[in-house]
Amino acid sequence: MADECRAAVLTALNKPLEILNVPIPELEPGALLVKIVASTLCGTDVHRCHELLSPSDRLPFITGHEPCGTVEQINGKRTDIFGDPVKPGERIVWSYPSCGSCYYCTVAVQPCICTHRASWGHNCVEQYPYLLGSVSEYMYVPAQCTIVKVPQEVSSASAAAAACAYRTVMHGFDRIGTVAPNEMVTILGAGPLGAFATAVAKDRGAKQVLTIGAPANRLAVAKKMGADAICNLDDVTDLKERVAWVKEHTGGRGADVVIQVANNAATPEGLSMLRRGGRFCHIGTGGKATLPVERLPEQLTFYTVRSGEPRHWLQAIDFLASRRSQFPFEEMISASYTLEQVNEAMEAMASYKVVKPVITFNS
Numbered sequence: 129m130a131d132e133c134r135a136a137v138l139t140a141l142n143k144p145l146e147i148l149n150v151p152i153p154e155l156e157p158g159a160l161l162v163k164i165v166a167s168t169l170c171g172t173d174v175h176r177c178h179e180l181l182s183p184s185d186r187l188p189f190i191t192g193h194e195p196c197g198t199v200e201q202i203n204g205k206r207t208d209i210f211g212d213p214v215k216p217g218e219r220i221v222w223s224y225p226s227c228g229s230c231y232y233c234t235v236a237v238q239p240c241i242c243t244h245r246a247s248w249g250h251n252c253v254e255q256y257p258y259l260l261g262s263v264s265e266y267m268y269v270p271a272q273c274t275i276v277k278v279p280q281e282v283s284s285a286s287a288a289a290a291a292c293a294y295r296t297v298m299h300g301f302d303r304i305g306t307v308a309p310n311e312m313v314t315i316l317g318a319g320p321l322g323a324f325a326t327a328v329a330k331d332r333g334a335k336q337v338l339t340i341g342a343p344a345n346r347l348a349v350a351k352k353m354g355a356d357a358i359c360n361l362d363d364v365t366d367l368k369e370r371v372a373w374v375k376e377h378t379g380g381r382g383a384d385v386v387i388q389v390a391n392n393a394a395t396p397e398g399l400s401m402l403r404r405g406g407r408f409c410h411i412g413t414g415g416k417a418t419l420p421v422e423r424l425p426e427q428l429t430f431y432t433v434r435s436g437e438p439r440h441w442l443q444a445i446d447f448l449a450s451r452r453s454q455f456p457f458e459e460m461i462s463a464s465y466t467l468e469q470v471n472e473a474m475e476a477m478a479s480y481k482v483v484k485p486v487i488t489f490n491s
């Protein structure tokens with residue numbers, strides 16, 4: 129086993145990523161070393177190239193937080209989310225670890241907002257265990273992570289996207305609860321989360337799914353993922369017209385459920401598309417917005433979502449496996465790049481040229 133591997137490292141904000149050699153660490157008891165097969169990129173990775181997003185962000189860091197890989201080494205014995213043994217060579221995704229001992233883990237039982245939760249793609253590459261970003265030949269999987277095996281019928285690229293985008297959508301639907309057969313769902317955003325949320329809303333039995341976003345190539349994918357009607361922000365630039373479009377499709381009332389997977393600014397817009405008494409799910413962040421408290425729909429229920437719990441990783445993987453004949457998931461991974469092309473992939477994500485770029489590694 130080599131003692132170093134190559135990874136895409138951000139050394140300074142607003143600079144291109146550099147391919148650098150990074151040490152492969154000793155494994156703590158229960159930790160794994162995973163050989164990355166695919167790493168998808170996310171809007172958050174683009175933001176982090178320009179701005180530190182949390183106090184725990186430390187340059188230089190390995191970019192990327194959506195990995196799928198094969199188990200290379202295990203220090204000791206490990207089991208997966210079902211308690212089955214994990215073996216070298218198996219393809220896996222793994223959850224973020226929560227501490228299990230803070231107020232949010234123990235009393236509130238809301239591990240997604242654990243005070244000490246770890247996540248990937250922003251950890252200093254000079255500090256042990258070095259390999260905590262996914263655009264890298266190898267990644268370190270701490271002992272506290274929950275492991276989900278990836279069945280053969282799910283591609284590594286889709287599994288990688290399940291490690292962030294798709295599991296967040298599953299968490300959102302968990303919070304919204306049952307979608308009744310008469311309910312109409314509006315999705316704000318036509319990126320990877322929007323397209324996936326469109327498919328899940330259809331699958332949960334929504335009477336109608338309306339997807340709003342841009343550009344046209346992303347909306348075309350959302351259509352294939354089951355959107356009954358789409359609204360292109362590039363064509364319908366007036367907010368009032370977009371609200372009117374939703375009302376026209378929903379008996380003049382507004383949507384029963386609105387899921388915002390775009391950014392903060394889309395939330396006030398989405399609230400004006402929600403019927404009185406509806407459910408709103410706020411997922412997309414970034415940017416600034418203020419809520420028009422005086423115009424909120426009466427009796428609304430408002431959910432916010434952070435990340436996901438281990439079962440949401442599993443739900444996303446299971447959805448990809450079991451619904452693959454209904455939804456063309458692979459169309460969401462619209463462009464593939466090598467490690468050396470990582471800056472090109474970032475640019476494609478930043479400009480919305482692709483739905484979701486993937487970095488693939490030769491094994």
Ligand SMILES: [Zn+2]
Nearest residue numbers: 170172292293
């Ligand atoms: Zn992400």
Ligand SMILES: [Zn+2]
Nearest residue numbers: 227230233242
């Ligand atoms: Zn905790």
